[in-house]
Amino acid sequence: MGWFNRLKDGITTKTKSKREAPDGLWHKCKGKGCGKTNTLKELEENYYKCPHCDYHTRIGSYDYFDLLFDGKYEIMFDNIQSKDILGFEDLKTYEDRLKSAYAKTDLPDAISVASGKINKKPIVIAAMDFTFIGGSMGSVVGEKISRAIDAAIKIKSPFMIISKSGGARMMESAFSLMQMAKTSTKLAQLSRKKLPYFSFMTDPTTGGVTASYAMLGDINFAEPKALIGFAGPRVIKETIKRDLPEGFQTSEFLLDHGFLDFIVNRADLKDKIGDLLDLFSSSNK
Amino acid sequence: MVFLEFEKPLEKLYDQLEKLRQVGEESDIDVTDKIKVIEDKIKARSKEIFSNLNGWQKVQLSRHPNRPYTLHYLTNMCKKFVELHGDRNYSDDKAIVGGIGKINGDPIVFIGHQKGINTKMRQYRNFGMANPEGYRKALRLMKMAERFGYPVVCLIDTPGAYPGIEAEERGQAEAIARNLFEMAQLKVPILCYVIGEGASGGALGIGLGDKVFMLENTWYSVISPESCSSILWRSWDHKEEAAEVLKLTADNMLEFGLIDDIVKEPLGGAHVDHAKMVKILKSHIKKQIEELSTLSPDELIEHRLEKYGKMGAFTVKKTSS
Numbered sequence: 329m330g331w332f333n334r335l336k337d338g339i340t341t342k343t344k345s346k347r348e349a350p351d352g353l354w355h356k357c358k359g360k361g362c363g364k365t366n367t368l369k370e371l372e373e374n375y376y377k378c379p380h381c382d383y384h385t386r387i388g389s390y391d392y393f394d395l396l397f398d399g400k401y402e403i404m405f406d407n408i409q410s411k412d413i414l415g416f417e418d419l420k421t422y423e424d425r426l427k428s429a430y431a432k433t434d435l436p437d438a439i440s441v442a443s444g445k446i447n448k449k450p451i452v453i454a455a456m457d458f459t460f461i462g463g464s465m466g467s468v469v470g471e472k473i474s475r476a477i478d479a480a481i482k483i484k485s486p487f488m489i490i491s492k493s494g495g496a497r498m499m500e501s502a503f504s505l506m507q508m509a510k511t512s513t514k515l516a517q518l519s520r521k522k523l524p525y526f527s528f529m530t531d532p533t534t535g536g537v538t539a540s541y542a543m544l545g546d547i548n549f550a551e552p553k554a555l556i557g558f559a560g561p562r563v564i565k566e567t568i569k570r571d572l573p574e575g576f577q578t579s580e581f582l583l584d585h586g587f588l589d590f591i592v593n594r595a596d597l598k599d600k601i602g603d604l605l606d607l608f609s610s611s612n613k
Numbered sequence: 614m615v616f617l618e619f620e621k622p623l624e625k626l627y628d629q630l631e632k633l634r635q636v637g638e639e640s641d642i643d644v645t646d647k648i649k650v651i652e653d654k655i656k657a658r659s660k661e662i663f664s665n666l667n668g669w670q671k672v673q674l675s676r677h678p679n680r681p682y683t684l685h686y687l688t689n690m691c692k693k694f695v696e697l698h699g700d701r702n703y704s705d706d707k708a709i710v711g712g713i714g715k716i717n718g719d720p721i722v723f724i725g726h727q728k729g730i731n732t733k734m735r736q737y738r739n740f741g742m743a744n745p746e747g748y749r750k751a752l753r754l755m756k757m758a759e760r761f762g763y764p765v766v767c768l769i770d771t772p773g774a775y776p777g778i779e780a781e782e783r784g785q786a787e788a789i790a791r792n793l794f795e796m797a798q799l800k801v802p803i804l805c806y807v808i809g810e811g812a813s814g815g816a817l818g819i820g821l822g823d824k825v826f827m828l829e830n831t832w833y834s835v836i837s838p839e840s841c842s843s844i845l846w847r848s849w850d851h852k853e854e855a856a857e858v859l860k861l862t863a864d865n866m867l868e869f870g871l872i873d874d875i876v877k878e879p880l881g882g883a884h885v886d887h888a889k890m891v892k893i894l895k896s897h898i899k900k901q902i903e904e905l906s907t908l909s910p911d912e913l914i915e916h917r918l919e920k921y922g923k924m925g926a927f928t929v930k931k932t933s934s
Contacts, residue, residue, distance in 0.1 A: 568777055
C-alpha cells in the first residue's frame with residue numbers, strides 16, 4: 329500500500345504524453361538561483377514552468393502536441409527506426425544505446441511528427457525529444473522531417489519544427505551529417521511551394537540542428553532562456569581559453585543579435601502559433 | 614619534406630634521390646640509370662604502404678603539411694585567377710577564399726577553405742576554420758555565379774567551423790544553414806571536392822552540390838576523430854579507434870553512397886607531386902562541368918533534391934507501433 333491516496337482514480341493522462349515530465353510527486357526547479365520545490369501538479373498546471381521563477385522545464389514532443397493541438401492529432405511515421413549501418417561501437421555499441429533509449433523513453437526516435445489543427449487551422453509539427461540520445465539527429469530524424477514536409481505540402485499547410493537537440497548523432501557519422509543537407513534541401517522545396525515554415529527552438533538547440541533546419545524558419549522563435557548555438561559552450565571555452573559572457577547563447581542573446589523574431593512564454597505558445605497561422609492565411613478565401 | 618610515421622621507410626630513398634640529382638647537376642657523371650633505380654624503389658615501396666592505409670593514417674595524410682591547399686589549385690589550374698574578397702557585410706574571412714577563373718575558356722566561380730603553409734600563415738588563415746563571414750562570402754560568390762550562369766566549384770579542407778564567441782554572435786549556425794538552403798536551389802551546377810579535411814558542418818557549409826567527390830587520402834565525417842574520442846571515450850587517446858568506427862575514408866563514403874566518386878591521387882599522396890595532382894583535378898573538373906552543363910536549372914535542382922532525399926539509413930517497420 330502506498331502512503332498517498334490518489335486524488336483522481338486511474339491515470340487520466342496517457343503515459344505517452346508525460347514522457348519528459350519529471351517523475352515523482354515533487355519537483356525541484358533547475359532554474360538558475362531558484363531550486364524551489366513544487367508539486368508536480370503545480371508544475372503541470374503551469375505548463376511545466378516553475379511557479380516561482382518561470383523556468384521552463386524541458387518537456388517532450390507529446391507534451392507539446394497536447395499543449396498545442398485542438399484536441400486530437402494524428403501521429404505519423406512512427407514506424408521509421410534507426411539502423412546501425414556503421415557497426416558503431418565506442419564504450420557501448422550503438423545498438424545497445426538504441427535499446428536503452430527505447431526502454432527509457434518508450435519513443436521510436438528523437439523526433440515525433442503529428443498532424444492536426446491549432447485554433448482550427450491545419451498544421452504539421454515535428455517535435456524533438458532530448459531524452460532520446462540527447463535529441464540527436466540521425467537518419468530517422470532527417471527522414472521523418474522529410475516526410476513531414478511532404479505531408480504539409482500535400483495538405484498545403486504550414487510546417488513547424490520544435491527543436492531540442494544536442495546536434496548530429498555521432499554514431500551515424502557522415503549519415504547524420506548529411507541529414508543537415510537533406511532537411512535543408514527539403515525545406516527549400518517547401519519554400520518553393522510558398523508554404524510557411526515556423527522554427528521553434530527550445531532548450532537546448534545546438535550543433536548540426538541549429539546549423540540546418542532550426543535557423544531556416546520563415547519565423548524563428550524560442551522559449552525563454554533556452555541554450556541555442558552552433559558550438560557547445562564547453563568547446564568554445566576550451567578553444568578561446570577564457571570565460572563566456574553572462575547570458576551567452578541564450579534565446580535573449582540570439583534575439584538581441586538578430587537571429588530570432590521573438591521569444592514566447594510557453595503559456596502563450598498556442599495563441600502565438602494560432603496568430604501566426606491566421607496571419608499567414610488570407611481571410612478572403 | 615615532412616615524413617609521417619608510416620612514410621618513414623621512404624625518407625631514406627627520397628634522400629638518396631635528392632643527393633643523386635645534386636651529383637648529376639654538379640658534375641658530368643650520368644646518373645639517369647641510378648635515379649631510375651631509386652625512383653622504382655620509391656614507387657614499389659609507396660605502393661606497398663599506400664595500398665593498405667587505415668582510417669587514422671588517411672586522416673594524417675589529409676593534414677600532411679606538404680599537401681596542396683585551395684589557392685595552390687586555383688592559381689595553377691586556371692591561366693588567370695582573380696581572388697575576390699569580402700562578404701559585403703562585415704569583413705573578409707581568411708579561412709574561406711574565392712574568386713573567378715577559367716578552365717578551358719569557360720568561367721568558373723571557385724570557393725574553398727584555405728590553410729596556411731607556415732606557422733604565421735596558419736594563424737592568418739585561422740587553421741582553415743571559417744567564421745560566419747566566410748560562409749557569407751561563399752554565398753555572395755555563388756549568387757554572382759548564378760546571375761551569370763557560371764558553374765561553382767567548392768574545395769573543402771577544414772577541421773571545422775570556428776567555435777568562438779564572435780562566431781556565435783554573428784550567427785555561425787545561421788550562415789551554414791543559409792548556405793545549405795541556397796545551395797539546394799542554386800540554378801547553376803555545383804561541384805564539391807574534399808581535398809583535405811572534411812569536418813562536420815564547417816565542411817558541409819560549402820559542400821552541398823550536384824556532385825560531391827573526395828580525393829583519395831581525405832576524410833569526411835560529422836566530427837573529427839579527436840573530438841569524437843573526447844566525447845565518447847572521455848579522453849583524447851582513442852582518436853585512432855574513433856577514426857575507424859566513424860568510417861570516414863573516401864572508400865567508406867563511396868560505399869555508403871554519400872559521395873559520387875573518388876579522385877585518385879598520385880602514388881604516395883597529393884603532397885609528393887603537386888603538379889600531377891593539379892592536372893588530375895583540373896581534368897576532372899572539366900569533364901564534370903561538361904556533363905552537368907547539359908542539364909537545365911530545374912533539372913539540376915530536381916536532381917539535387919532527389920540525391921539528398923535518398924541519404925540516410927533506417928528501417929521501416931511494417932506495422933506502425
